[in-house]
Amino acid sequence: xxxxxxxxxxxxxxxxxxxxxxxxxxxxxxxxxxxxxxxxxxxxxxxxxxxxxxxxxxxxxxxxxxxxxxxxxxxxxxxxxxxxxxxxxxxxxxxxxxxxxxxxxxxxxxxxxxxxxxxxxxxxxxxxxxxxxxxxxxxxxxxxxxxxxxxxxxxxxxxxxxxxxxxxxxxxxxxxxxxxxxxxxxxxxxxxxxxxxxxxxxxxxxxxxxxxxxxxxxxxxxxxxxxxxxxxxxxxxxxxxxxxxxxxxxxxxxxxxx
Amino acid sequence: xxxxxxxxxxxxxxxxxxxxxxxxxxxxxxxxxxxxxxxxxxxxxxxxxxxxxxxxxxxxxxxxxxxxxxxxxxxxxxxxxxxxxxxxxxxxxxxxxxxxxxxxxxxxxxxxxxxxxxxxxxxxxxxxxxxxxxxxxxxxxxxxxxxxxxxxxxxxxxxxxxxxxxxxxxxxxxxxxxxxxxxxxxxxxxxxxxxxxxxxxxxxxxxxxxxxxxxxxxxxxxxxxxxxxxxxxxxxxxxxxxxxxxxxxxxxxxxxxxxxxxxxxxxxxxxxxxxxxxxxxxxxxxxxxxxxxxxxxxxxxxxxxxxxxxxxxxxxxxxxxxxxxxxxxxxxxxxxxxxxxxxxxxxxxxxxxxxxxxxxxxxxxxxxxxxxxxxxxxxxxxxxxxxxxxxxxxxxxxxxxxxxxxxxxxxxxxxxxxxxxxxxxxxxxxxxxxxxxxxxxxxxxxxxxxxxxxxxxxxxxxxxxxxxxxxxxxxxxxxxxxxxxxxxxxxxxxxxxxxxxxxxxxxxxxxxxxxxxxxxxxxxxxxxxxxxxxxxxxxxxxxxxxxxxxxxxxxxxxxxxxxxxxxxxxxxxxxxxxxxxxxxxxxxxxxxxxxxxxxxxxxxxxxxxxxxxxxxxxxxxxxxxxxxxxxxxxxxxxxxxxxxxxxxxxxxxxxxxxxxxxxxxxxxxxxxxxxxxxxxxxxxxxxxxxxxxxxxxxxxxxxxxxxxxxxxxxxxxxxxxxxxxxxxxxxxxxxx
Numbered sequence: 003x004x005x006x007x008x009x010x011x012x013x014x015x016x017x018x019x020x021x022x023x024x025x026x027x028x029x030x031x032x033x034x035x036x037x038x039x040x041x042x043x044x045x046x047x048x049x050x051x052x053x054x055x056x057x058x059x060x061x062x063x064x065x066x067x068x069x070x071x072x073x074x075x076x077x078x079x080x081x082x083x084x085x086x087x088x089x090x091x092x093x094x095x096x097x098x099x100x101x102x103x104x105x106x107x108x109x110x111x112x113x114x115x116x117x118x119x120x121x122x123x124x125x126x127x128x129x130x131x132x133x134x135x136x137x138x139x140x141x142x143x144x145x146x147x148x149x150x151x152x153x154x155x156x157x158x159x160x161x162x163x164x165x166x167x168x169x170x171x172x173x174x175x176x177x178x179x180x181x182x183x184x185x186x187x188x189x190x191x192x193x194x195x196x197x198x199x200x201x202x203x204x205x206x207x208x209x210x211x212x213x214x215x216x217x218x219x220x221x222x223x224x225x226x227x228x229x230x231x232x233x234x235x236x237x238x239x240x241x242x243x244x245x246x247x248x249x250x251x252x253x254x255x256x257x258x259x260x
Numbered sequence: 261x262x263x264x265x266x267x268x269x270x271x272x273x274x275x276x277x278x279x280x281x282x283x284x285x286x287x288x289x290x291x292x293x294x295x296x297x298x299x300x301x302x303x304x305x306x307x308x309x310x311x312x313x314x315x316x317x318x319x320x321x322x323x324x325x326x327x328x329x330x331x332x333x334x335x336x337x338x339x340x341x342x343x344x345x346x347x348x349x350x351x352x353x354x355x356x357x358x359x360x361x362x363x364x365x366x367x368x369x370x371x372x373x374x375x376x377x378x379x380x381x382x383x384x385x386x387x388x389x390x391x392x393x394x395x396x397x398x399x400x401x402x403x404x405x406x407x408x409x410x411x412x413x414x415x416x417x418x419x420x421x422x423x424x425x426x427x428x429x430x431x432x433x434x435x436x437x438x439x440x441x442x443x444x445x446x447x448x449x450x451x452x453x454x455x456x457x458x459x460x461x462x463x464x465x466x467x468x469x470x471x472x473x474x475x476x477x478x479x480x481x482x483x484x485x486x487x488x489x490x491x492x493x494x495x496x497x498x499x500x501x502x503x504x505x506x507x508x509x510x511x512x513x514x515x516x517x518x519x520x521x522x523x524x525x526x527x528x529x530x531x532x533x534x535x536x537x538x539x540x541x542x543x544x545x546x547x548x549x550x551x552x553x554x555x556x557x558x559x560x561x562x563x564x565x566x567x568x569x570x571x572x573x574x575x576x577x578x579x580x581x582x583x584x585x586x587x588x589x590x591x592x593x594x595x596x597x598x599x600x601x602x603x604x605x606x607x608x609x610x611x612x613x614x615x616x617x618x619x620x621x622x623x624x625x626x627x628x629x630x631x632x633x634x635x636x637x638x639x640x641x642x643x644x645x646x647x648x649x650x651x652x653x654x655x656x657x658x659x660x661x662x663x664x665x666x667x668x669x670x671x672x673x674x675x676x677x678x679x680x681x682x683x684x685x686x687x688x689x690x691x692x693x694x695x696x697x698x699x700x701x702x703x704x705x706x707x708x709x710x711x712x713x714x715x716x717x718x719x720x721x722x723x724x725x726x727x728x729x730x731x732x733x734x735x736x737x738x739x740x741x742x743x744x745x746x747x748x749x750x751x752x753x754x755x756x757x758x759x760x761x762x763x764x765x766x767x768x769x770x771x772x773x774x775x776x777x778x779x780x781x782x783x784x785x786x787x788x789x790x791x792x793x794x795x796x797x798x799x800x801x802x803x804x805x806x807x808x809x810x811x812x813x814x815x816x817x818x819x820x821x822x823x824x825x826x827x828x829x830x831x832x833x834x835x836x837x838x839x840x841x842x843x844x845x846x847x848x849x850x851x852x853x854x855x856x857x858x859x860x861x862x863x864x865x866x867x868x869x870x871x872x873x874x875x876x877x878x879x880x881x882x883x884x885x886x887x888x889x890x891x892x893x894x895x896x897x898x899x900x901x902x903x904x905x906x907x908x909x910x911x912x913x914x915x916x917x918x919x920x921x922x923x924x925x926x927x928x929x930x931x932x933x934x935x936x937x938x939x940x941x942x943x944x945x946x947x948x949x950x951x952x953x954x955x956x957x958x959x960x961x962x963x964x965x966x967x968x969x970x971x972x973x974x975x976x977x978x979x980x981x982x983x984x985x986x987x988x989x990x991x992x993x994x995x996x
Contacts, residue, residue: 033347140927207400
């Protein structure tokens with residue numbers, strides 16, 4: 003813990019810049035972040051001694067003092083999973099830089115693992131390496147290619163367990179044609195897309211967590227009979243969706259075949 | 261493209277022209293842009309423009325059929341405009357994974373495919389956020405040999421998405437000079453948002469008709485998604501924050517519906533559709549609340565209602581029978597709190613309630629006995645019975661509660677120890693069909709009407725020594741009731757992540773992580789007997805699953821100018837489950853293989869274990885590379901990445917003939933990347949890159965069949981990409 007700087011006095015940002023001409027290659031910081039002592043606390047003792055222990059390194063509370071109340075984007079941070087995991091705002095944001103939303107630059111390692119991914123995606127995977135590996139599997143959302151990023155689906159400032167809306171809402175916000183409402187619906191589709199799909203990456207096509215026919219027969223057990231009826235050419239019907247093409251739901255067929 | 265492009269330019273202009281500092285205010289513009297030329301060389305099947313290769317799913321390449329496909333593009337660009345002070349007034353970021361500002365060949369008229377632009381603007385009290393995207397994704401063709409191919413020889417199915425989503429945020433207290441006290445007290449913020457996305461392309465669709473014909477066709481997609489919304493935030497006196505939001509989404513599929521009769525002989529039904537995609541409207545309203553109660557507690561909560569309705573376009577069958585009141589209602593509420601109990605102790609809790617009501621007209625044709633006409637003829641004349649009868653369980657209403665409570669001990673800032681529990685309760689109001697002879701009975705349903713699961717866990721985050729960080733969680737889940745057979749009971753899991761920075765001259769940062777889980781389901785079985793409540797012996801359907809993964813990453817600087825890194829990952833997911841079938845034949849198919857659940861009202865059905873399936877997925881990836889800052893102007897990078905993905909099935913009974921080799925996956929992806937860049941002068945950088953991609957598909961390829969106009973092919977592909985780039989920044993012209 004750094005020493006409490008309460009006994010120190012304010013010296014002003016100009017005094018800070020005498021030594022800190024730049025911070026991480028950036029200065030001046032944007033106006034709203036230019037008052038160093040607003041986040042680091044009074045700097046008199048540190049300016050005199052130049053000791054690290056004489057200045058405060060901002061905690062989340064310093065950021066939330068401005069960014070929580072009256073801000074829709076951070077109002078759920080204090081009850082989020084990231085907060086409870088001890089993540090600091092500065093783990094992901096560099097308030098001194100000038101990138102949009104002050105997102106911190108990812109490390110060279112993450113840049114290499116997901117070479118063409120967006121910077122935010124690279125940054126997220128520095129703490130979620132298992133997800134980074136899944137993004138490299140044969141079937142994946144075009145995340146590693148940079149066409150979408152983690153924050154297109156995830157809200158890092160909220161607790162995903164309690165985010166308002168149905169479990170299917172996130173997926174169907176892009177895949178509206180899988181949202182229904184169907185006349186005949188496949189019950190898991192109505193409940194939770196992840197019952198069948200692995201959104202970060204999978205070996206099987208279409209992000210299926212289990213390759214067909216396993217994705218289907220683990221529940222249904224029945225359809226394999228179709229394929230072993232003596233018609234030799236049907237041996238390739240190991241994809242249930244070859245016939246049950248309307249697997250998410252149908253307006254015509256109770257067993258989702260068109 | 262044109263429309264959204266003009267909107268973007270208009271917003272930029274508006275922001276730049278609005279100068280609060282006065283007409284004489286100096287604008288400081290900083291920018292950079294990279295222009296590159298890309299040459300590709302393909303081997304194998306991907307070299308055909310009309311074929312979706314493996315890599316096209318993610319990185320569409322135009323003009324593959326050219327001898328050396330060439331693209332000219334702007335892969336990245338940035339623009340920052342500063343007014344007085346140091347706050348960026350406007351920021352623009354462009355990223356284009358596969359630029360084609362100019363290309364050879366027939367794709368020359370389709371520039372800027374696969375790109376994204378973020379525009380952020382900020383003035384006093386006003387902020388603008390605009391996200392423009394255009395990208396394309398291909399789907400790999402499938403080959404269901406044995407049916408009718410109506411894809412017209414197509415071997416390329418893709419969807420292009422072009423659209424924008426943006427918003428304007430107005431903070432009135434900053435916007436209005438000398439704003440009144442009441443306004444400052446409420447601190448209102450108004451957000452207006454909107455967007456539109458157009459999607460065009462095709463998809464390959466498999467189908468099966470009532471006259472027992474299987475086929476696949478090309479379905480055209482012409483979709484538009486429009487969004488408008490508004491939000492109002494109030495923070496009265498800083499006591500709490502309250503946000504009201506309303507959003508409306510309009511989804512339209514403009515491509516005509518495909519009727520079976522459109523497909524030609526032997527299809528004739530003018531009522532049945534294939535792959536019908538409805539037009540829908542979705543309206544969502546919500547209220548969210550946040551309050552910090554003193555320094556010890558924080559509370560967040562909210563409530564949301566959403567309505568999804570099919571509109572405008574209905575199938576012939578729906579029109580005939582008035583089945584046009586087809587809608588879903590969603591309700592959602594949440595609450596989360598964090599309370600500091602004592603100096604080192606705190607507690608947090610969350611609660612969420614979801615409800616989904618399927619408001620389809622239940623008194624109409626497919627669901628209600630009186631409307632069915634003759635037994636087994638629920639669709640009436642022209643509507644074959646199997647097709648138009650609801651046969652399976654139907655989720656009329658779904659309610660879910662998830663909740664959790666966690667106690668935290670935090671003796672010092674770097675140590676956090678927590679014990680917690682969370683539960684999930686789901687109640688499904690399942691509607692089973694009333695008509696005998698062809699229906700699922702509750703006793704043999706594939707899902708149950710309740711889920712009850714609870715989890716207890718311990719979680720820790722420690723820094724036991726300088727440079728060493730440990731975090732992990734271990735837990736157990738019991739599930740007195742499961743909704744699906746794949747939901748696991750007696751489920752144990754654990755995960756850990758350790759980071760260690762070796763305190764040596766050239767620090768090595770090591771990160772190791774791993775997780776594992778195991779569980780089973782014993783809730784589902786099939787019941788022998790006759791009638792709606794069979795009482796015979798039960799044949800269990802056991803499901804077991806375990807999974808694990810582990811990985812290691814390492815990075816170091818062997819010299820000040822040389823960095824090395826490596827990452828390894830391995831995982832396994834294994835499932836064992838029973839196939840239980842009956843002896844009841846269906847549609848002329850052999851006994852024990854079909855129709856086991858549907859006829860128990862009419863026949864005595866007995867079930868038995870037909871087979872036992874072992875399924876496993878094994879993945880492995882390795883990445884290694886190096887960076888070298890050769891001089892202050894020159895940098896080099898080299899990396900190699902390898903991914904191996906395998907999926908295997910094992911079955912001992914009759915199933916083995918069906919899901920043997922053809923359902924297995926064995927593929928490898930290799931990627932080598934080298935690049936060198938050199939700053940020729942301040943503001944001018946040149947770069948050269950080479951990328952080698954190899955997709956090696958060792959999975960089985962279906963045999964050629966003369967009935968197909970497009971024959972199955974091996975997806976294995978090799979591509980070489982050479983990129984020459986020039987990066988310019990404003991420093992080049994600053995005269996410094």
